[in-house]
Amino acid sequence: MFELTNQTAVVTGSGSIRGIGRTIAMTLAKQGAAVVVADLDMNGVQDTVRAIQAAGGEALGVELNVTSEDSVKAMMNKVMEVYGRIDILVNNAGISQKVTVEEMSLADMSRVFNVNMFGLFLCSQAVLEPMRKQKYGRIISLSSVSAKRGGGVFGGAHYSASKAAVLGFSKNLAREVASDGITVNCVAPGLVNTDIWKSMEASAAEAVIAGIPAGRPGETEEIAAAIAFLASKEAAYITGEEIDINGGSHM
Numbered sequence: 001m002f003e004l005t006n007q008t009a010v011v012t013g014s015g016s017i018r019g020i021g022r023t024i025a026m027t028l029a030k031q032g033a034a035v036v037v038a039d040l041d042m043n044g045v046q047d048t049v050r051a052i053q054a055a056g057g058e059a060l061g062v063e064l065n066v067t068s069e070d071s072v073k074a075m076m077n078k079v080m081e082v083y084g085r086i087d088i089l090v091n092n093a094g095i096s097q098k099v100t101v102e103e104m105s106l107a108d109m110s111r112v113f114n115v116n117m118f119g120l121f122l123c124s125q126a127v128l129e130p131m132r133k134q135k136y137g138r139i140i141s142l143s144s145v146s147a148k149r150g151g152g153v154f155g156g157a158h159y160s161a162s163k164a165a166v167l168g169f170s171k172n173l174a175r176e177v178a179s180d181g182i183t184v185n186c187v188a189p190g191l192v193n194t195d196i197w198k199s200m201e202a203s204a205a206e207a208v209i210a211g212i213p214a215g216r217p218g219e220t221e222e223i224a225a226a227i228a229f230l231a232s233k234e235a236a237y238i239t240g241e242e243i244d245i246n247g248g249s250h251m
């Protein structure tokens with residue numbers, strides 16, 4: 001079940017050493033996919049590639065700025081040159097900023113939307129032609145619980161708005177491409193045990209935990225497992241959906 005052998009997956013933002021993207025990349029590789037590790041941070045990219053290869057998986061590292069059309073095109077050219085197909089795109093690259101609306105500048109708003117929404121648009125658009133030709137594809141994007149209930153301690157309103165935009169965009173795209181065997185879905189994590197969580201003061205962490213019925217943050221593996229399922233052939237009839245992964249903090 002959920003085998004991804006002979007498939008190619010691109011995971012954006014997978015150079016983050018302790019981030020969700022790296023675990024997604026490692027999980028898809030473990031399921032048999034050749035994984036394109038794509039990120040702005042080439043040190044992180046190389047580190048993730050080594051980790052996948054050390055575990056016996058297939059990986060290709062590519063420098064990517066999701067906000068640049070040229071960079072996205074160059075990445076897709078490389079993927080098609082090396083693997084000849086693209087089956088799975090995971091739009092994971094994302095940025096956040098803790099700032100109130102009163103303090104937010106238009107530049108703050110643009111920066112967050114540029115990566116979280118416009119970058120996601122460029123990457124999603126770039127995979128459509130090969131996926132339509134193959135009559136097969138999986139596009140999975142990282143939204144957030146912040147899209148549904150506000151960002152709380154971690155992100156500003158621009159972050160929540162961008163992650164809500166991801167949901168609407170994905171539903172539209174899902175309708176446009178469903179007849180060609182392409183599914184488009186989202187996962188919406190709550191608080192995940194990444195650097196953000198580890199850097200919090202104990203009192204702030206306690207307050208956050210009090211709002212999570214499961215009593216703990218999620219693990220990156222728990223996000224990656226849902227993505228591996230959505231990426232599989234078995235999930236062919238699920239499209240335009242989002243899976244909430246938040247320990248019950250938003251139901």
Ligand code: NAD
Binds near residue numbers: 013066091093096189
């Ligand atoms: P992270 O900051 O650890 O990793 C994000 C990665 O994206 C970094 O490696 C960064 O270099 C890369 N990136 C940033 N801008 C880029 C660009 N322009 N082009 C290419 N790569 C770029 O983040 P994370 O905590 O692992 O989060 C991953 C995703 O999950 C994000 O979309 C985030 O919004 C979402 N998310 C995270 C949490 C959480 O608690 N960590 C909760 C809900 C949703």
